[in-house]
Amino acid sequence: MAAVIRYPFLLSHEAEAAATEGRKPRPVAVGFRVPRPAGDVLLLFPITSKRPSSGRFAVEAPEIEKRRAGLDADLPLWIILDEFNEDVIGRSFYPEPEPPLGRFSRAFFVPLSKRFIARRESIQGFRRYD
Structure with a gap:
């Protein structure tokens, strides 16, 4: 399951x-945790209430998944999968030491993960570490 x-x-x-910081904390899906010698890397996908333009690789979250993820079920929300941030657990200043808001179910998120992997070469990511 993907934590939010x-x-x-x-x-x-x-x-x-030329910004180096996100404008505001927002909900993100922790899509992948990749083991690395210098620390595990998280791949994070933004969740937004702004309808993405056509052609974007984005999926609208169903109401039940928004509830599971601890998000407002009454708002239309999209998971953007054609951009991501990478961050290292234990070396990052960004993730707060709080419990997740919630989690997307495996049945919902695994197919999205597979689609991401298939398109990985054409997706833009930003490293938030050196």
């Missing part, structure tokens, strides 16, 4: 404008 946490996600348009 608050994180100051650096959106691609913010990075292109």
Whole structure:
């Protein structure tokens, strides 16, 4: 299951404008945890209430999944999968030491993960560590 946490996600348009920090903490899905010698890397996907433009790789979260994830079930919310941030557990200043807001179910998130992996080469990611 993919945990949902608050994180100051650096959106691609913010990075292109030379920002180094996300504008605000927002809910993100922790999509992957990749083991690395210097610390496990998290791949984080933003969740937004702003309808993505056509052509974006984004999925609207169903009401039941929003409830499971601890999100407002009355708002339309999308998981953006064509951009992500990478951050290292234990070396990052960003993730708060709080419990997750909630979690997306395995049945919902695993197919999204497989679609992400299939498109990985064409997706823009931002490293939030050195």
